[in-house]
Amino acid sequence: MTPLRIAVIVGSTREGRVGDRLATWFVEQAGRHDDLAVTVVDLTGYDFPATYPAEPTAPIRAFVREVGRADAFVVVTPEYNHSFPAPLKQAIDYAYDEWQAKPVGFVSYGCRSTGGHAVDQLRTVFTALHAMTVRDVVGIDLLAGEPTARCTDELRRDVDALLDQLRWWGLALRDGRAARPYVS
Template sequence: MTTDSAPLRVAVIIGSTREGRIGDAVGRWFMERARHRSELDLAVLDLADFDFPVHYPGRATDQMTEFTEEIARAEAFVVVTPEYNRSFPASLKQAIDFAYDEWQTKPVAFVSYGHGSAGLYAVEQLRSVFTELHTVTLRNGVALDILQQSLEEHPGDTGRDRSVGLMLDQLGWWGWALREARAVRPYVS
């Protein structure tokens, strides 16, 4: 980042709204590791905090508009998603579908969690969805097997922290590159 660059605005989207979920704990775990990055302006968008309609209305509700405006304001995204039945939650798909142009030409990274596959089936499906929305999805992410390893700190266990650092480095690179590209040339969709 050059000294005259503003911090990259990153929306961290907590994708699960289930009662008893651990998505908020995973989001806090991630934010504890990301907050020290002064080049990033991080904002959490917890889908459980939004009152979205059950059926897609003919006209956007205030909550839908608020969410879409936050997506438009962000320059990059970190999606925190569980894996439910080898996919991602319906609440996340609903929220993603509220926006379209607002996602375009921005990078998306993933923090996934689950058991066994550590949420990677959900991430693979999300890659297809975000490709359709003209985003750039990062290869590197963070995958947590919540039954094998708790979110608690383990002395000498820095593998997950390294994964967070690498993912944020790549998210920053893509975020600034795409910020500059959008400023120079309008995107053709």
């Protein structure tokens, strides 16, 4: 069977961010599963324009291709002011059909928060794009320390639950898209 292709999207572009380290940590955890092909899509690697252009730029096309290639997604997002970062929303909006009928999971983080407000808002955005968000989230309170330094049994269970749900939905939806085109 072809491995499930999961794109881990790093949603913060701030200097000094933690999201890139959390994405690396998550990919290491996912590496314990042979049936997954996991790649990182870091938004800092795309020179997106400041305004939405009439025609897609090369970086926009490259991002959309990465989204189109994936069978499932994990969005690594901070919670900034009870929401998610603007560059993440901008990137999400560049793709449309590429999100459809694919599952999305979340690794969220904050201080005294585990990023729940950001995830709640992202669920609404992805629902509008006809994506399917999975129930379980890996939520990290940075005040308790980064999981890169303290991967607890609880965090491993959270990662495994998220990956199990992504695997189930990813395979079911991949088979469904292959059998018949998604109608939006």
